[in-house]
Amino acid sequence: MFGIVEFMNPFFLALRELHYRWKSGLVFVLVVASVTGALAYFSVNDASFQKEIGRNVRDIGSNVVILPSAVDQYSYHLEGGYSEITMDANLVSKLIEHRASLNHLIPMLERRAKCSTGDRQSIGRVVGLSASIAMPDRPKAPMQRSIPAGELQLGSELARELGVERDAKAQVTIAGEVYKVQRVNRSSGTWQDSAAFIDLVSAQEIFELPERISRIEAIECTSEQCEASGLQSSVILNNEIEKITDKASFLRKEEMAEARLSVRSVSRENFLVLQNVLWVFLGFTVLGLAILNSLSRKSEIGVLQAVGYGRYRIAALFLVRSLLLAGMGAAVGVTVGMLVSVEQANDLFVMTGQKSSLDWNAAMTIGGVAFLLAVLGGCMPALWAAGENPADLIGRDS
């Protein structure tokens, strides 16, 4: 079957041994496949979960508001989060330029103004806003899409005041400009229910406030810096904004921000614990099975030494075995684990599940660690045993 020279090399001896003891080999492959499969499953699952959590917390809304520094916060809150003081719109560019720890920046300009439709009219909060702007190094799907010029979104209560039905075609006039109602928003239980939303440039034109904005809403991205520096998020943001401008101050929606941080960190830590447990289990499994194999074959190591096999040749025999089995187990486990996880993502993660994909980095890492463990588990005990006197090994299988 094999040539004279090759037959007795460690690779072919390992194949012969595996063929003979296929059941123990199968157990090794299955155990490694199970653990690596679980790791691969949770790696993909974790990424999908983080995406889903990210989307959900994003949809909660902005948790940071940047206001002109001249705004008196007492009056601002007294007015229900409203102020007519404005600031320069290029603050958005400055925040981006300085890579502030923010994302999804939405500059807004608002005024209370008369809104009318046919024979009905009412005062509403008219808010001009642009699409949310992502930081260049933190690209995300937009949290707020742009509103086309000449169109308008109506808050549910303002729509009721103006007699605009939810799905009806209607037009609303604001400061002499006519806007087509794009949609009537569902009730949010906030001031937004009595607002009308148009695009920022249109608002700047009708209120004659070019390049001015009332505020910037955003989401803070300070969790990594908080972990690294031990500082609170508000301190980090305050320091950053102070360095950029003295004409703005920020307001943090504490409960919302803390809830967002908490959800993210709890989910991340939860997965981290699970993954660490699986890594340790993978280590014990591959090392344990490989060491057990070497110990249970002490006699054989002794015989191979007796007939002249050197320690490295003996170690190679065990190394080949461990690598073949760990390689097969990891390949099967990682493939199955990832495919199952991607398949399940559609059901588990309603909003982002379809974006779930195979994680090749995780696959390489898991495979690489299994490979290294197999090398250690296969080589070390065999090298140790091969360094003993043959007489101390023969008849000493554990």
Added chain:
Amino acid sequence: MSEQAPLLVVNDLGHMFSNRGQKVRVFEKCNFEIAPTQFVAVQGASGSGKTTLLLACGGMLEPSTGQIRFQGNDLFSLPSSRRTRIRAVSIGYLFQTLELVPYLDLTANVRIATGVSSSVANQWLDRLGLGDRCRSYPRELSHGQRQRVALARAIAHEPALVIADEPTGNLDSRNSELVFSVLKKYAEDGGAVLMATHETQPAAFADFVIDIENLDLLKATVR
């Protein structure tokens, strides 16, 4: 006694081991030499240290005291890699427990000895009456058959010294004679044989006998 240069020289060899904190002496002051073409038997009661002596002579067990010189080299002052090389090329060892590799067929079991081709392995198996079982595995053989495979493995690479630990222990008289004749012929053809035996009359086939329980007498008679 042979007049050729000695192959194996054993000087003041002794061995002891620890058992539950107590030192147990196996043997001491063992002295002898073996030259090519010599057939030497080691005799002694069960537990007297025959296997220990043979393992030490085969470079597989470091003795507590004394020196073993093989082909002029002090075996246990050599690095283990050199000792391994000597075992690979110049020593063939038949273990009392046989120690065949269970996942290799008989031919492959013989071939794990260094430099043995399939045809040579099969020739030895055939000579030992196992020519029709070359593709069998050790588990498919009787103990006596396995014993002959172990002998083939010890001898097929034509080592300078064959060490056999009770090679006829479980054989019938016909197979015992076959094994003796093979070992005797091996010695006559230039090899040396060191064999532990329970035979009552080893002097009948051996050039000299080491009675491990009377090593002083050995010293007086052999050296």
